[in-house]
Amino acid sequence: MLPDCVTDGMAFVTLCPTRASRSLCKTRLPSTVTRHSRLGRWRRPRHPRPLRCTASASSAPQSQRTASLDALIYDTTLRDGTQGEGVSLSCQDKLSIARELDQRLGVAYIECGWPGSNPKDAEFFMRARAELTPHLRHAQLVAFGATRYKNTTCAADKQVQALLEAHTPVVTIVGKASEFHVTQILGTTLDENLAMIRETVAFLRAAGRQVMLDAEHFFDGYFQNAEYALECLGVAADAGASAVVLCDTNGGSVPWDVQRITERVRQFLEERYASTLSLPTPRIGIHCHNDMEMAVANTLAAVRGGAIIVQGCINGYGERTGNASLTSVIPALQLRLGRTVLPPPTTERLAQLTGVSRFVDELANRPHVPWRPFVGECAFAHKGGLHVAAFLKHPVSYQFVDPAAVGNRPRVLVSELSGRGNILTKVRQMDVGFDENDPVWRKRLAQVLERVKALENKGFTFEAADASLEMLVWRASPSYVPPFELVDFSVFIGNKRVLFVNHEGCFVTEDGASATGSDILAHMSASSSAPAMQRGNGTNAWSSLSGGPLFVSPANLADAAAQSARDLTADPAVAVFRNETHTQAVIKMVVGSARPIMEVAEGNGPVDAVNRALRKALAPHFLALDAVTLDDYKVRILDAESATAAITRVLVSFRDSRSSRVFTTVSSDANIIVASVNALVDGLEYAVLRATDAGTRHRQHEVET
Numbered sequence: 001m002l003p004d005c006v007t008d009g010m011a012f013v014t015l016c017p018t019r020a021s022r023s024l025c026k027t028r029l030p031s032t033v034t035r036h037s038r039l040g041r042w043r044r045p046r047h048p049r050p051l052r053c054t055a056s057a058s059s060a061p062q063s064q065r066t067a068s069l070d071a072l073i074y075d076t077t078l079r080d081g082t083q084g085e086g087v088s089l090s091c092q093d094k095l096s097i098a099r100e101l102d103q104r105l106g107v108a109y110i111e112c113g114w115p116g117s118n119p120k121d122a123e124f125f126m127r128a129r130a131e132l133t134p135h136l137r138h139a140q141l142v143a144f145g146a147t148r149y150k151n152t153t154c155a156a157d158k159q160v161q162a163l164l165e166a167h168t169p170v171v172t173i174v175g176k177a178s179e180f181h182v183t184q185i186l187g188t189t190l191d192e193n194l195a196m197i198r199e200t201v202a203f204l205r206a207a208g209r210q211v212m213l214d215a216e217h218f219f220d221g222y223f224q225n226a227e228y229a230l231e232c233l234g235v236a237a238d239a240g241a242s243a244v245v246l247c248d249t250n251g252g253s254v255p256w257d258v259q260r261i262t263e264r265v266r267q268f269l270e271e272r273y274a275s276t277l278s279l280p281t282p283r284i285g286i287h288c289h290n291d292m293e294m295a296v297a298n299t300l301a302a303v304r305g306g307a308i309i310v311q312g313c314i315n316g317y318g319e320r321t322g323n324a325s326l327t328s329v330i331p332a333l334q335l336r337l338g339r340t341v342l343p344p345p346t347t348e349r350l351a352q353l354t355g356v357s358r359f360v361d362e363l364a365n366r367p368h369v370p371w372r373p374f375v376g377e378c379a380f381a382h383k384g385g386l387h388v389a390a391f392l393k394h395p396v397s398y399q400f401v402d403p404a405a406v407g408n409r410p411r412v413l414v415s416e417l418s419g420r421g422n423i424l425t426k427v428r429q430m431d432v433g434f435d436e437n438d439p440v441w442r443k444r445l446a447q448v449l450e451r452v453k454a455l456e457n458k459g460f461t462f463e464a465a466d467a468s469l470e471m472l473v474w475r476a477s478p479s480y481v482p483p484f485e486l487v488d489f490s491v492f493i494g495n496k497r498v499l500f501v502n503h504e505g506c507f508v509t510e511d512g513a514s515a516t517g518s519d520i521l522a523h524m525s526a527s528s529s530a531p532a533m534q535r536g537n538g539t540n541a542w543s544s545l546s547g548g549p550l551f552v553s554p555a556n557l558a559d560a561a562a563q564s565a566r567d568l569t570a571d572p573a574v575a576v577f578r579n580e581t582h583t584q585a586v587i588k589m590v591v592g593s594a595r596p597i598m599e600v601a602e603g604n605g606p607v608d609a610v611n612r613a614l615r616k617a618l619a620p621h622f623l624a625l626d627a628v629t630l631d632d633y634k635v636r637i638l639d640a641e642s643a644t645a646a647i648t649r650v651l652v653s654f655r656d657s658r659s660s661r662v663f664t665t666v667s668s669d670a671n672i673i674v675a676s677v678n679a680l681v682d683g684l685e686y687a688v689l690r691a692t693d694a695g696t697r698h699r700q701h702e703v704e705t
């Protein structure tokens with residue numbers, strides 16, 4: 001097989017394996033598709049043109065909408081996606097995601113769930129009729145289910161009936177295509193399985209639905225008994241299925257097999273229908289799982305082999321390791337294989353991909369996966385100094401597609417692996433009065449780079465702490481005058497025991513405050529300094545120790561709660577204590593040219609106490625800090641083997657409610673409190689500089705000197 005359709009990418013060779021697809025190599029390219037060439041120019045790709053989606057089995061309005069597409073995107077996020085661990089969508093979430101898929105991406109099919117499975121899916125289809133279907137611009141909704149149960153009829157099968165009651169134009173049924181699964185899992189004969197497929201397709205067709213067969217375990221079944229696997233597709237097609245979808249259910253297939261077998265299926269269907277005028281050849285679909293991390297590759301291979309319906313999930317959700325990720329499949333087909341899979345305006349739709357990916361993660365309450373190709377935060381993040389230097393000359397040097405094409409953006413990271421280019425890019429983005437032609441500035445940047453490398457060696461990390469990086473740049477200027485300086489701080493931590501004794505059915509503290517037994521229990525349950533309760537030798541009765549009062553202390557709280565508060569208050573021999581920790585911070589600080597000031601504050605812990613003291617000292621001088629709150633506080637031990645003497649890295653994120661900006665600072669020290677206070681001070685200083693009034697003063701000062 002000769003690579004007669006070599007692309008212009010350095011590492012990517014497109015093979016045109018069949019006579020049919022070779023002839024397609026010469027056809028016109030979609031005007032919407034651009035990508036990089038080896039020489040860094042943007043140009044349209046040379047790729048084989050696939051078969052266009054004909055109107056064969058689809059309804060007229062949809063066929064008009066999809067006629068210009070090379071393949072049809074079939075999203076199963078709401079069905080197979082929810083089979084992924086940790087993914088649970090409400091009915092409302094499902095409706096919202098379906099709207100996004102239709103309106104922003106313009107996918108052709110949205111598989112919404114299994115109506116016979118659960119009340120939520122049944123409710124979805126009921127609500128979809130009124131709330132979704134009338135507003136759909138591109139997609140057709142699909143109800144998913146299975147073939148009829150063995151040895152029954154479709155009319156008697158509730159699950160099949162539920163598919164009709166979903167009132168969707170399209171119904172997809174899963175049918176077994178593997179001899180092993182038919183005999184060992186369904187526990188029936190090969191003939192009965194063929195009848196289950198045939199009759200269910202015919203039944204649903206007779207009710208006016210467009211029907212697709214998901215041929216479960218197709219590739220595994222093909223290796224076991226190819227003739228039978230193909231026959232499963234054949235009977236579905238004979239009964240009027242508009243598409244037969246080849247499923248790599250266990251995700252163990254490899255692309256070269258998938259492409260070859262898909263080509264074989266195409267040949268099989270073409271031969272079967274060559275002499276039949278009454279039945280159109282059904283489309284071939286592909287559904288791949290990611291167990292070998294091959295789902296995307298297998299999907300692309302199937303498309304090259306002739307598949308036209310492309311199933312997958314946004315962000316690769318799905319059973320076990322997930323399905324082919326549509327957030328990779330769509331751009332790969334569009335930008336790499338030159339297949340148009342989204343309706344016009346295709347370029348604008350493709351640019352929605354990152355937004356849709358984040359939207360779905362958000363609704364599914366799943367953390368964003370930063371290294372997800374195309375749509376992840378790191379997909380176009382450049383860190384290595386050599387990469388950034390080249391990227392600054394030509395973005396194409398380290399990006400195979402333009403991030404904007406999928407709605408993403410390039411990022412440059414600063415770290416110990418940086419070169420001049422990294423710092424340069426960052427400083428260009430900062431509002432620090434940077435002058436590229438000024439040799440003083442260039443020297444200053446070199447110093448900052450050196451300092452970054454030295455600090456990272458001590459445990460800092462600047463990648464995620466832009467505010468600390470900016471503070472390094474400010475402080476590298478000999479003329480920089482900090483708006484304030486923390487001269488000194490001390491923290492005191494104390495622990496006192498508060499004792500409650502029973503006094504005439506009421507607990508009182510030593511200083512006379514009183515509380516009921518239930519007050520004390522409630523307090524103890526809420527208290528983080530979990531009290532322990534002492535109970536008499538293995539009995540259920542509360543008994544006093546050595547004849548004195550029984551001390552109810554916080555560790556056996558569940559027992560205490562089980563004992564009614566009334567019993568406690570009624571027992572004159574019971575006393576309760578709890579431990580109270582108190583923390584105080586004292587800081588000494590200089591603001592501007594004024595005399596040093598001292599402030600004291602209490603807090604929930606040492607860092608909180610210092611933060612409060614800092615705020616007290618700074619509030620009268622910098623109103624801007626009123627809008628700045630702590631957003632996140634992350635601590636990481638860097639050398640755990642040093643145990644309590646380990647180096648600690650602290651990242652503090654702040655939110656400025658006026659600008660809605662979140663900014664992060666970093667510090668590292670063997671003392672966790674010192675690291676935290678340094679990161680806090682960096683953040684407050686940054687916030688003051690960034691505030692319009694104080695910031696302007698400093699920036700003017702910088703220019704003047």
Ligand SMILES: CC(=O)SCCNC(=O)CCNC(=O)[C@H](O)C(C)(C)COP(=O)(O)OP(=O)(O)OC[C@H]1O[C@@H](n2cnc3c(N)ncnc32)[C@H](O)[C@@H]1OP(=O)(O)O
Binds near residue numbers: 083116187249
């Ligand atoms: C490959 C896939 O991802 S297919 C989609 C899988 N998704 C799901 O399973 C999610 C939704 N599923 C459900 O809610 C439930 O499993 C239901 C409602 C569909 C069925 O529930 P139950 O009636 O309790 O059956 P159960 O879940 O145990 O399924 C096993 C039965 O289905 C039968 N079955 C399995 N596949 C098929 C099929 N393609 N066609 C017909 N019957 C099938 C099995 O033979 C078995 O019946 P048996 O024990 O009598 O042999």
Ligand SMILES: CC(C)C(=O)C(=O)O
Binds near residue numbers: 174214217248
């Ligand atoms: C039902 C089909 C599409 C499926 O989920 C699978 O085979 O993995």
